[in-house]
Amino acid sequence: MERLFTNKLDLETPCLILDVDIVEQNLRRMQTFAEAKGKKLRPHAKTHKCTALAKKQIEYGAIGVCAAKVSEAEKLANAGVSGILLTGPFVTAGQIHKIVEIRSTCPSFVVAVDHPAVVQKLSDALRQQNIALDVLLDIDVGLERTGVTPSNALSMAEEILSYKNLRLRGIQAYAGHLQHIASYQERKKASYSCFEKVIPLFTKLKKETEGCTIFSASGTGTFAIDSGIPEITEFQVGSYVCMDAEYLAIESTERDGESQFKPALRLLTTVVSANQKGFVTVDAGLKSLYRDGAVPQIITPAFAGMTYDWFGDEYGKIICGENIQAPSLGTVIELVVSHCDPTINLFDRFYLTRGDEVVDQWNVDLRGCSQ
Numbered sequence: 149m150e151r152l153f154t155n156k157l158d159l160e161t162p163c164l165i166l167d168v169d170i171v172e173q174n175l176r177r178m179q180t181f182a183e184a185k186g187k188k189l190r191p192h193a194k195t196h197k198c199t200a201l202a203k204k205q206i207e208y209g210a211i212g213v214c215a216a217k218v219s220e221a222e223k224l225a226n227a228g229v230s231g232i233l234l235t236g237p238f239v240t241a242g243q244i245h246k247i248v249e250i251r252s253t254c255p256s257f258v259v260a261v262d263h264p265a266v267v268q269k270l271s272d273a274l275r276q277q278n279i280a281l282d283v284l285l286d287i288d289v290g291l292e293r294t295g296v297t298p299s300n301a302l303s304m305a306e307e308i309l310s311y312k313n314l315r316l317r318g319i320q321a322y323a324g325h326l327q328h329i330a331s332y333q334e335r336k337k338a339s340y341s342c343f344e345k346v347i348p349l350f351t352k353l354k355k356e357t358e359g360c361t362i363f364s365a366s367g368t369g370t371f372a373i374d375s376g377i378p379e380i381t382e383f384q385v386g387s388y389v390c391m392d393a394e395y396l397a398i399e400s401t402e403r404d405g406e407s408q409f410k411p412a413l414r415l416l417t418t419v420v421s422a423n424q425k426g427f428v429t430v431d432a433g434l435k436s437l438y439r440d441g442a443v444p445q446i447i448t449p450a451f452a453g454m455t456y457d458w459f460g461d462e463y464g465k466i467i468c469g470e471n472i473q474a475p476s477l478g479t480v481i482e483l484v485v486s487h488c489d490p491t492i493n494l495f496d497r498f499y500l501t502r503g504d505e506v507v508d509q510w511n512v513d514l515r516g517c518s519q
């Protein structure tokens with residue numbers, strides 16, 4: 149049986165902690181902002197892969213959560229989460245079968261679609277169960293990953309509308325390629341120009357199609373910008389609740405460079421070797437700290453001027469410089485991770501902390517749901 153800890157510095161490392169006060173602050177901040185702008189929130193559970201956190205987001209006022217993969221949606225639905233939007237594509241018979249199953253128990257389930265062949269297979273499978281499903285038309289606004297091009301969007305919408313058991317509820321337009329543009333003004337310009345391509349279509353569909361009212365968009369990098377676009381009805385933001393070094397590095401408002409959201413997610417790592425000059429070796433490497441985007445930030449105040457670097461699969465390096473007192477063997481160091489989503493997917497649980505106290509644990513129960 150696992151020992152119960154009370155102080156975060158006594159946890160076995162490497163491990164992930166979530167500072168509950170900051171999580172709550174981030175949740176409140178995003179919810180209040182969205183409400184003040186007349187937008188709904190359907191945060192992306194792909195970030196945290198944690199049903200308990202998804203439920204917390206709903207408790208704070210979200211209308212549901214997004215899932216990237218069918219298996220994530222399935223697990224969330226089985227845990228009683230409603231208002232799930234599947235933002236990612238699906239194509240196999242097995243995935244379509246699961247989608248119909250999820251819809252049978254979860255009437256508020258919505259899926260994004262972008263191809264006539266999938267739509268046809270989906271409609272056939274739904275017909276066998278005599279049920280209908282809400283769908284969003286996924287439109288590619290420049291990421292070029294999924295979605296129909298804006299010029300093909302109307303004909304794809306007409307295709308969806310030709311099936312009685314598919315209810316076209318709106319559009320999804322996720323501009324993932326813009327989220328980390330460092331300059332707020334450049335991000336703003338790029339985001340507005342993306343949405344210009346789809347607003348007329350959404351307006352037309354909304355006017356001509358009953359119940360076609362959803363315009364789902366935005367991530368942590370553009371939600372504040374996109375709040376100025378009246379047609380967008382909901383934000384599918386993900387990272388804001390945990391935050392990471394990549395997001396802390398971008399400019400977040402027009403007024404100042406301060407990030408609105410604080411890093412609730414931290415990785416704890418221990419100095420396991422201190423025999424070199426200028427650096428020490430810690431126990432978090434590629435297998436626990438995903439290498440992507442910005443460099444992890446050391447936030448333990450005593451070591452704040454030092455830098456982390458990867459040092460193989462199991463190890464990292466804390467570079468302190470020749471004339472600076474290095475952290476001693478056994479010292480625990482706290483880091484903001486480089487990119488939250490893929491780092492979280494390396495762990496089974498979050499330890500929840502208030503101050504230095506460990507107060508609870510949440511399972512990363514959607515971990516491995518990559519299908």
Ligand SMILES: Cc1ncc(COP(=O)(O)O)c(C=O)c1O
Pocket residue numbers: 192195235322324327366367368369384385386387388
């Ligand atoms: C389709 C989709 N929507 C929303 C998000 C959330 O974005 P962010 O984590 O930047 O808030 C992502 C993240 O990759 C995504 O892929």
